[in-house]
Amino acid sequence: MSRMSLNFRHVKYFVATATLGQVSRAAKELSISQSAITAAIKELEAETGSRLFDRTAHGMELTDAGRRFLAAGYRILASIEEALQPGTADDAFSGTLSVAASYTVLGYFLPQHLERLERRYPNLRIQLYELSREMIEDGLVTNRFDMAVVLTSNVNNPELVTETLMSSQRRLWLPAGHPLLGRDRVRFGDIAEEPYIMLTVDEAAHSALKYWNRTQHQPNIRLRTSSIEAVRSIVANGQGISILSDMVYRPWSLEGKRIETVVMAEEVPPMNVGLAWRQGVDLSPAMRLFRGYFAEVYQTPQSMLPR
Known part of the structure; x- marks a missing residue:
């Protein structure tokens, strides 16, 4: 055949x-x-x-x-x-770009792109800073940073422009063999009866409570932690469940135990990842290059790119 x-x-x-x-x-x-x-x-x-x-x-x-x-x-x-680029690298471009990023973005999204950018533009120097959302927003507004790669769904400063590159779906994380895996439809009411592990890094707890508060239920929080690996291990060992995005999902804990996922029957907003910069700023050649690279990779409509 x-x-x-x-x-x-x-x-x-x-x-x-x-x-x-x-x-x-x-x-x-x-x-x-x-x-x-x-x-x-x-x-x-x-x-x-x-x-x-x-x-x-x-x-x-x-x-x-x-x-x-x-x-x-x-x-x-x-x-x-x-x-399709003319040559293996653009040696003609030279410049410096200061980029701020939050913990989740830096750990689970940026590294592969930084390597590709370095290979394609060897004379582009990217100064990278890991900071909280509030510090990133303040740094962009006061021109301490040129651009940021952030969870755009968290940004709320009206002085900033954001451009979402990808949306990472949030799913329910369960240990192998958990009874909820056999349900046709899993709802917030089902989860509320289980011990819940609440991730706190990058305002994850705030984001989670926003969509929980739209329901008639609240999570039975057993532990709050800033460690994604801690959530992974605790869930895999059957000590609780959690709702987290696909971007940070891995099917195995550090101990080698399986983590399963379920799509909720009720709507859970995705985690959006993208770029941010100060509104009204003239994009420098380095900023245009950085933005253009991500537009190519994530198929951002060309109409959104600066002329």
């Missing part, structure tokens, strides 16, 4: 749908028909032998196989984009 020829189009359409969460939004951003994206995703699923999305009332939700393929998809698109 002949196999489909996997091509750039399949990966591009898949990544756009995964990033935006809906076929209609991906079609609009890519200026193509929804049927073209739907057909490409079906072909990709047939080729991989795995269902990559669950189709829900909220949109397209990645399966475990889809999350694994998304990580590969970003690498594929970045590699193709780099291959």
Whole structure:
């Protein structure tokens, strides 16, 4: 039996749908028909032998196989984009850029991009700072930093411009064998009966309580911790459950125990990651380059880029 020829189009359409969460939004951003994206995703699923999305009332939700393929998809698109560049590196550009980032972004999002930027622009010097959201916002407004890579869903300073690059879905984390894994629909009321591990770093607790407060329930908090690895281990060992984003998810704890995930029946907002800078500032060549790189990788519409 002949196999489909996997091509750039399949990966591009898949990544756009995964990033935006809906076929209609991906079609609009890519200026193509929804049927073209739907057909490409079906072909990709047939080729991989795995269902990559669950189709829900909220949109397209990645399966475990889809999350694994998304990580590969970003690498594929970045590699193709780099291959299309005239030469292996841009030695002509030279400049310095001060970039602030929050803990979660620096630990789980930025490293691979910093390596690619260094390889592509060897004479671009990025001065990196890890700070809290409040300190980042203040530093951008007072021109201590040129740009920031942050959780844009947390930014609330009207003096800043934000540009979301990707949305990371939040799911319920459970240990292997947990009774909730057998439920067709898991709701906040079900979770409220379980011991809950509340992550606090990067205002995670504040974000969690915002969507909990929209329900009639509250989490039964057993522990508050700033350590994602602590949450991972405690959940894997059956001492509690938590709701966290796909970006920080790993299927195994440090002890080698399995962590399962479940999509909630009720809506849980995603964690948005992107760029921020001071409103009204003239983007320097280094800032334009930095922004342009992420636009290419995450398929940001070209209309959003500065002329």
